[in-house]
Amino acid sequence: MKKILIGAAVGAILAATSAIAGEVQLFHDKGFWSEQLQKVGAGSQAATGVKIVETPYATAEQYKAFIQASVASGQTPNLFTWWTGETFNELVSTGQIAPLDDLWKEMIESGDYGASAKDLFMVDGQPYAVPLVMARWVVLYNKPLFAELGISEPKSWAELMAAAETIKSAGHTPFLATVQEGWRGFIWFQELLLRLHPEAYNGLNDGSVAYDSDEVREVFQTWSDMYAKGWFSDARSTEEVNDYARGAGAMYLIGEWAYGLVTAAGVPKDDVGVFIMPNAVDGNASAVIVEGAPIVVSKAGIEDEDTMAALKYFVSVDGANVWGEASGNYIGNDAANAPNTVVSKVNSDMAAAGTGAYLRWWEAVPPDLQGELVAEMNRFMLDPTMETAEDVMATMQALNAEYWADQ
Amino acid sequence: MAPALLLVLGLLLAPVGYNVWLSFTKWKKFKGFGEYAGFANYEKMASNPFFAEALLNTAIWVVASIVFPIALGLGMAMFLRNMRGAELFKNIVFIPRILAPTAVGVLWFYVYAPAGLLNRGLSLVSGSQVEIGWLYQDNTVTPAIIATFVWQTAGLVMVLLLLGLAAIPRDPIEAARIDGASSWQIFRRITLPLLMPTLLMVTILSVLAGFTVFDLLWVMGVNYPGQRSLALAVFMYFEAFQKGSWAFGSAVAVIIGLVVLCVTWIQTLLQSRVDRMVR
Numbered sequence: 001m002k003k004i005l006i007g008a009a010v011g012a013i014l015a016a017t018s019a020i021a022g023e024v025q026l027f028h029d030k031g032f033w034s035e036q037l038q039k040v041g042a043g044s045q046a047a048t049g050v051k052i053v054e055t056p057y058a059t060a061e062q063y064k065a066f067i068q069a070s071v072a073s074g075q076t077p078n079l080f081t082w083w084t085g086e087t088f089n090e091l092v093s094t095g096q097i098a099p100l101d102d103l104w105k106e107m108i109e110s111g112d113y114g115a116s117a118k119d120l121f122m123v124d125g126q127p128y129a130v131p132l133v134m135a136r137w138v139v140l141y142n143k144p145l146f147a148e149l150g151i152s153e154p155k156s157w158a159e160l161m162a163a164a165e166t167i168k169s170a171g172h173t174p175f176l177a178t179v180q181e182g183w184r185g186f187i188w189f190q191e192l193l194l195r196l197h198p199e200a201y202n203g204l205n206d207g208s209v210a211y212d213s214d215e216v217r218e219v220f221q222t223w224s225d226m227y228a229k230g231w232f233s234d235a236r237s238t239e240e241v242n243d244y245a246r247g248a249g250a251m252y253l254i255g256e257w258a259y260g261l262v263t264a265a266g267v268p269k270d271d272v273g274v275f276i277m278p279n280a281v282d283g284n285a286s287a288v289i290v291e292g293a294p295i296v297v298s299k300a301g302i303e304d305e306d307t308m309a310a311l312k313y314f315v316s317v318d319g320a321n322v323w324g325e326a327s328g329n330y331i332g333n334d335a336a337n338a339p340n341t342v343v344s345k346v347n348s349d350m351a352a353a354g355t356g357a358y359l360r361w362w363e364a365v366p367p368d369l370q371g372e373l374v375a376e377m378n379r380f381m382l383d384p385t386m387e388t389a390e391d392v393m394a395t396m397q398a399l400n401a402e403y404w405a406d407q
Numbered sequence: 408m409a410p411a412l413l414l415v416l417g418l419l420l421a422p423v424g425y426n427v428w429l430s431f432t433k434w435k436k437f438k439g440f441g442e443y444a445g446f447a448n449y450e451k452m453a454s455n456p457f458f459a460e461a462l463l464n465t466a467i468w469v470v471a472s473i474v475f476p477i478a479l480g481l482g483m484a485m486f487l488r489n490m491r492g493a494e495l496f497k498n499i500v501f502i503p504r505i506l507a508p509t510a511v512g513v514l515w516f517y518v519y520a521p522a523g524l525l526n527r528g529l530s531l532v533s534g535s536q537v538e539i540g541w542l543y544q545d546n547t548v549t550p551a552i553i554a555t556f557v558w559q560t561a562g563l564v565m566v567l568l569l570l571g572l573a574a575i576p577r578d579p580i581e582a583a584r585i586d587g588a589s590s591w592q593i594f595r596r597i598t599l600p601l602l603m604p605t606l607l608m609v610t611i612l613s614v615l616a617g618f619t620v621f622d623l624l625w626v627m628g629v630n631y632p633g634q635r636s637l638a639l640a641v642f643m644y645f646e647a648f649q650k651g652s653w654a655f656g657s658a659v660a661v662i663i664g665l666v667v668l669c670v671t672w673i674q675t676l677l678q679s680r681v682d683r684m685v686r
Binding site: 367 | 436437438439457516517520521522538540543544629630631632633634635645648649650651652
């Protein structure tokens with residue numbers, strides 16, 4: 001009875017928004033990209049005869065509820081976006097998402113995509129999604145200021161520290177970081193952990209490394225020391241992007257997508273430099289944190305010609321170009337034009353260094369812990385002492401231990 | 408009668424009943440509800456430190472939402488009661504009430520920002536740079552949001568109490584004046600008892616507002632690390648929609664509903680007693 005009720009409700013929603021022949025709906029929660037996705041939809045129609053109709057949900061919460069109810073009732077949409085990491089594994093485990101081995105084989109054999117591009121979307125050795133976004137988390141920096149102070153791009157931790165010292169001595173703030181909107185607390189935490197203890201990075205998210213371990217303590221100690229030196233901007237600012245544009249921080253650790261935001265805020269395009277944060281331990285393999293947003297196809301969707309035609313267009317060179325030009329997003333198609341200079345610079349740096357990708361903490365952490373743990377990291381940023389850090393670590397580990405005990 | 412009953416059953420009682428049932432189930436992502444969990448969600452709630460904190464904060468909210476808006480509203484109502492040309496002031500005080508709470512939250516979020524209007528004002532007055540993070544610190548976040556809540560609700564309380572005051576007969580007051588009673592004695596012995604039914608109604612509204620406050624806390628507390636425990640309604644939203652623990656969130660909703668029902672029932676009893684006293 002319950003399934004019938006849920007099914008009827010979901011069926012009504014899907015029927016009310018169902019696409020007509022020659023149209024494929026792409027459900028998503030990224031309303032800020034509606035206009036850009038419409039351009040891809042039009043491009044798809046022109047190239048394949050199948051129009052992608054983007055169907056946005058206002059909030060992530062509403063969207064998750066809709067997809068979960070759809071899957072629970074066996075009426076999974078043909079094409080929709082999701083998140084990588086643990087919540088992606090949960091979705092795939094329902095058995096309603098189609099593996100995309102054949103499509104990825106085509107994508108890689110054509111030379112458009114590197115073999116590692118599918119890593120973020122693998123579950124039990126099979127790829128279950130294609131990328132909507134592949135954003136590397138890098139350091140955007142103020143090129144004119146670096147030039148003025150005679151600083152070159154840091155290639156090592158020592159050079160990064162020296163650069164921060166020079167910037168601070170010149171009366172500027174080296175790093176920009178805030179708790180704006182309540183989700184940003186993990187950014188420096190994940191980066192410092194990767195740079196100091198890459199071996200603990202994945203362990204933290206599968207429960208094998210504790211949040212009050214020595215590795216994590218060293219992260220907080222390093223972070224706290226950097227705060228004590230006055231290297232960070234005011235964490236309480238509510239205008240992070242504008243702060244960067246105003247010069248409140250010389251280096252901005254953030255996803256590549258922020259390039260569009262800072263240039264829109266008034267920073268001249270040529271003034272934005274980028275580098276991958278160096279490792280704190282010499283000899284460690286080059287690594288970067290990647291945020292991947294997947295597009296998944298249901299098992300019914302993979303049987304539908306229009307759905308697959310639309311999806312193939314999206315990942316093609318033409319589709320990637322339209323999407324990249326419209327949104328500034330990179331999807332891993334190396335034969336397509338880089339959407340901007342930041343993406344092309346990161347691509348070439350990664351190719352030169354053979355850089356490996358690590359899943360962003362936000363997606364890698366179990367979803368049940370995500371909000372509570374990031375709140376604790378924010379708490380540290382607002383009072384960056386080791387005393388607070390100890391309390392934060394204890395709280396995070398208590399939540400972590402409780403979660404894993406239930407698994 | 409029948410259509411109204413159907414509406415009540417369909418739109419009110421059915422969702423409430425469904426929510427109660429959900430609170431006794433185990434929610435499995437992508438599989439839905441089904442497995443009976445007994446009181447597991449309620450036991451989990453009892454041992455959750457954030458729930459205890461949210462409960463305490465809600466109690467603070469309820470007390471604050473009774474005391475401050477009513478004290479301020481009553482003070483303003485008494486002051487403006489017979490004043491000529493008070494209409495403009497009444498309108499100004501009432502204006503915040505017609506704004507959406509979310510919009511009010513956004514507005515005051517920027518007033519309280521470290522570089523916001525309040526700190527700038529304090530800097531001017533004190534002559535030194537003030538950068539208090541009102542919405543970032545444990546000891547200031549709740550009072551700051553309560554102040555905003557009072558700013559928005561005091562106007563409505565004032566209007567309701569003015570209506571109550573207007574309904575009080577003039578004769579006993581005039582008689583007391585002739586007998587030489589002071590203004591304070593008249594207020595305490597005549598005005599306040601006769602105003603009690605209105606005050607109780609306002610109190611009920613204030614208690615309900617205090618228990619269910621959400622929008623202000625969600626908007627203004629967005630950067631506060633303890634946001635999830637600012638009140639029960641926020642805790643419920645966080646658990647149900649952000650963490651996806653829908654059954655657990657339903658259990659929290661049941662607790663909020665039960666507490667509100669109990670408080671309202673007690674106040675209804677008091678209301679009938681007061682009505683009898685006044686008669």
